[in-house]
Amino acid sequence: MKRKRQGGEYRRLLENLRAVARSEEKDWAEEDWRRALRRATIGKQEELRPEWRRRPAWAWAYALVIAILLGAAAVASRSFFRAAWPTLTAEVEPARTGGPAPAGGGAGLAAQDQLSVTFVSVESGLRVYWYFDKEFDWKEEKL
Amino acid sequence: MDERESRLVELVLQGDNDAFGPLVTPYRKALLTMAYRLCHNWEDAGELSQETLLRTFRYLRSYDPRRSFRNWIFQILVNVWRSSGKSRPDGDALREWAAANPAEGPEEEHARSEIRSQLMECLDGLSRREREVFLLRDIEEMSILETAQALGISPLSVRVRLSLARKKIRERAQEKFPHLLEDRR
Numbered sequence: 335m336k337r338k339r340q341g342g343e344y345r346r347l348l349e350n351l352r353a354v355a356r357s358e359e360k361d362w363a364e365e366d367w368r369r370a371l372r373r374a375t376i377g378k379q380e381e382l383r384p385e386w387r388r389r390p391a392w393a394w395a396y397a398l399v400i401a402i403l404l405g406a407a408a409v410a411s412r413s414f415f416r417a418a419w420p421t422l423t424a425e426v427e428p429a430r431t432g433g434p435a436p437a438g439g440g441a442g443l444a445a446q447d448q449l450s451v452t453f454v455s456v457e458s459g460l461r462v463y464w465y466f467d468k469e470f471d472w473k474e475e476k477l
Numbered sequence: 478m479d480e481r482e483s484r485l486v487e488l489v490l491q492g493d494n495d496a497f498g499p500l501v502t503p504y505r506k507a508l509l510t511m512a513y514r515l516c517h518n519w520e521d522a523g524e525l526s527q528e529t530l531l532r533t534f535r536y537l538r539s540y541d542p543r544r545s546f547r548n549w550i551f552q553i554l555v556n557v558w559r560s561s562g563k564s565r566p567d568g569d570a571l572r573e574w575a576a577a578n579p580a581e582g583p584e585e586e587h588a589r590s591e592i593r594s595q596l597m598e599c600l601d602g603l604s605r606r607e608r609e610v611f612l613l614r615d616i617e618e619m620s621i622l623e624t625a626q627a628l629g630i631s632p633l634s635v636r637v638r639l640s641l642a643r644k645k646i647r648e649r650a651q652e653k654f655p656h657l658l659e660d661r662r
Contacts, residue, residue, distance in 0.1 A: 343658040344647050348615055350657050354596045355616050359510045366523065367505060374530040375494040 482546050489537055497534055504550055507617075511551060514612050515558045517597065525561060529554045544626070548619060552627040555609055595654045602649045607642035614639055 362370070453462040488496035501508075508529060512522035532553050540549055600608055613624045614635065621639075625632045650657045 343651075344643060347647060347650050347657050351596050351599070352616060352618075354593050355510075355514070357593075359506050360513065360519070361506045362509055362523075362526075370527045370530050371498050371501075373527065374534045375497050377531065377535050 483542055486537060486540065486542065486546075489534070500546075501530060501533065501550070504547055507547070508550060508554060511612065511617065512554060512558070514600070514616070515555070515608070516561075517600075521561075525554060525557050528557045528561070532557065545623065548623050548627050551613065551617070551619075552629070555613075555628060559605075595650075595657060598653070599646045599649050599657075602645050603642050607638050607645065610635055610638040611642040611646070615643070 449466045451464040485496045485500040508526045509522055512525040513519055516522055533550055609628055613619045613627055621632050621635050625635045
């Protein structure tokens with residue numbers, strides 16, 4: 335009910351506003367209009383191109399240089415970080431049988447008394463095994 | 478777009494600049510008035526209209542004849558207005574308008590002038606985006622789709638902004654000019 339009343343009110347308001355809007359229309363002075371047309375038709379016609387195509391050539395050149403620099407920086411930083419932190423994966427597992435004897439020459443230790451950590455380099459395939467005995471003394475083996 | 482307009486557009490595109498006048502003349506009044514409603518200043522309205530004519534001629538090649546030529550001009554006008562920053566919905570603009578449109582003579586003219594200033598005050602309560610939508614949809618009586626095309630926004634945005642604009646205008650009228658909500662017939 336309230337909605338209907340508001341709708342009716344707005345319709346009346348709109349009618350009043352439109353009536354006023356129509357009555358306040360103003361026309362050009364003839365001389366101004368002719369001048370405006372003359373000025374408008376002096377220029378040449380062109381296609382309406384999208385905004386991005388209207389950029390000048392130097393803007394495209396700058397964008398290209400910046401893209402190349404960013405690319406080079408990305409490649410350089412990638413090799414730097416690879417060198418500083420080589421990609422390694424590590425697995426912790428019970429020591430392999432037949433592995434080297436733990437530090438301190440503890441021959442005869444059962445496999446469950448040893449722990450091995452294997453590092454594998456993704457790039458070179460190099461495997462590094464660390465063996466720990468119960469005292470956490472370690473020995474290293476590279477394959 | 479009617480046949481006459483199509484022919485005139487063709488002529489202009491073929492290099493006949495004299496055909497541009499007859500093409501845009503039917504909209505000269507509407508263009509200036511709409512520009513004035515957007516910026517509330519006749520001087521700025523003249524400049525906006527001039528720039529609109531210039532762009533209309535310059536970009537006529539990209540005009541899609543399936544669309545209404547009038548709406549296309551309005552779309553250019555709104556874009557010109559947006560990029561010009563000629564928006565002064567403030568007390569100064571109202572005073573300037575009142576000075577340029579003195580209420581003189583018969584009582585009727587005085588009353589009409591009153592309502593005009595009230596209309597402007599109602600519009601002043603709207604944001605720039607709401608005003609664009611309100612003027613095109615409710616005053617120029619464009620469809621939702623045409624309004625969306627003219628403003629380069631989605632029909633849903635038109636509905637949302639229109640709803641806000643109507644609410645604000647109704648509230649303002651209720652508060653300040655309740656007689657505008659009454660039937661005047």
